[in-house]
Amino acid sequence: MPDTPSASTQAPLALSSSMQDYLKVIWTSQEWDDTPISSKALADRFGVTPSTVSEALKKLAAQGLVDHRRYGAVTLTASGRTAALAMVRRHRLVETFLVEYLGYAWDEVHDEAEVLEHAVSDDFVERLAERLGHPEFDPHGDPIPTADGRLPALDARRLVDVEAPADLVVVRVSDDDPALLRHLVELGLVLGVRVHLVERHDFAGTLAVRIEGRTLDVGHVAAAAIFVSAA
Numbered sequence: 001m002p003d004t005p006s007a008s009t010q011a012p013l014a015l016s017s018s019m020q021d022y023l024k025v026i027w028t029s030q031e032w033d034d035t036p037i038s039s040k041a042l043a044d045r046f047g048v049t050p051s052t053v054s055e056a057l058k059k060l061a062a063q064g065l066v067d068h069r070r071y072g073a074v075t076l077t078a079s080g081r082t083a084a085l086a087m088v089r090r091h092r093l094v095e096t097f098l099v100e101y102l103g104y105a106w107d108e109v110h111d112e113a114e115v116l117e118h119a120v121s122d123d124f125v126e127r128l129a130e131r132l133g134h135p136e137f138d139p140h141g142d143p144i145p146t147a148d149g150r151l152p153a154l155d156a157r158r159l160v161d162v163e164a165p166a167d168l169v170v171v172r173v174s175d176d177d178p179a180l181l182r183h184l185v186e187l188g189l190v191l192g193v194r195v196h197l198v199e200r201h202d203f204a205g206t207l208a209v210r211i212e213g214r215t216l217d218v219g220h221v222a223a224a225a226i227f228v229s230a231a
Helices: 017-029 039-046 050-062 078-102 109-116 122-131 178-187 220-224
Strands: 066-068 073-076 166-173 194-201 206-211 214-219 226-230
Touching: 017 039, 017 050, 017 073, 017 078, 039 050, 050 066, 073 078, 078 109, 078 122, 178 220, 206 220, 214 220, 220 226
Parallel strands: none
Antiparallel strands: 066 073, 166 194, 166 226, 194 206, 206 214
């Protein structure tokens, strides 16, 4: 997604936790894919009814934070993007703190951060960033927005989209599924590891990859959650 400068990423105080979550999910759904998210996809993501999503979007639209047509795609306005990035910044800084200071594993931090990101003040977030040394990426390799809404550059693409053969390095892993994260740890597919994509077995839905002398078959589902750059 393009890096567009914005105002401070402080979260609007008038927004409830659930409204902040909607903005964050709308933004993260397009972080690596420019296709706008639908209200149905939001309902599936939050496990709520379409009518619940519709009411939430009406409230966000009334505050000038989203654009939404009935049964159509949902997009953020400039103000909505600023508010969403504030929550993304909070979430990813909290995850980083939990891993670096409290010893959490990378598959444990997402749900914890979902709660804590709403409980801390803007001042706490900025002090946390300073204590962590203003990191650019969180434990999963996700870019952390700066306080003024800028994103560090990350030239990466999904492993599932790469043509073989290729020498690669893992730079980001989706944190949506803790079980998948644990599986990737078992395979050795963690941040910074070098991977040689040997060949694609698209008919079988797998990729053959070599890691530290071992050749593994990685399914398309897992490969879609792994982001790589040229080694």
